Amino acid sequence: MPQDIIGWFHTIAAIIALITGSLILSYAKGTETHKFIGRVYGVSMLVVCATSFMIYRVHNTFGVLHVFAIISTITLLLEMLPLYSRLYKKPVLTHLAWMYWSVIGLYCAFAAEVFTRLPTILEIKNSYGIFYALVGISAGIVGFVGSYFFKKRKRIWEQRFG
Incomplete structure (x- = not known):
């Protein structure tokens, strides 16, 4: 559970982003x-990304989860750029791809x-190795499943918007 007001803002914004993103x-x-x-998703993700840089639960330092927050922030910006710039040959497809990711x-x-x-929950002591293994495994599995569905959806999007 969140321990402070920043954690609560982060959690609530993340829940809103999960719902609106879906x-x-x-x-x-x-x-x-x-x-x-999409606008609600964008604002909630900006809050998630901003507050993620204010949370220091593990080692009280900038860590791998903050690197993912940077990637998430960049992805969020790249999903909107094609809609407001004339630099893209297929802006809708580019927006769809970045939004999906x-x-x-x-x-x-x-x-x-x-x-x-x-x-x-299991009361395991000195669990930093397990922590990072679980981050990698769980994110990897979800990312792998997501890439499978992305490939299927991409063909449909190219037919419709390409």
Whole structure:
């Protein structure tokens, strides 16, 4: 559970992002509903990313989870750039791809967050190695499954928007 106000903002924003990100992936693209939910997702992810840099649970230092927060922030920016720039030949496809990976990255972070609670629940001492193994394994599995579905969806998007 979050230990302070920053942790609560981070958690609530992450839950909102998980819900809106899932809706974005499942709803029709380009509608007013899509745009509204996408904006909510974007703002909630900005809060998640910003607050992630204020959380120092492990070793009280900048760590691997902060590196993932940087990647998430970059992905979030790259998903919006094609919609506001004329530099892209296929801006909708580029937006869809980056948006998809932004949400999959959020799913990976959620899985890692859930599974890294196991050492505490099981009362395992000196669990930093287990912590990072669980982060890698859980995020890897979710990322692998996400890449499978991405490949399937990409073909559909290329036919529709390409």
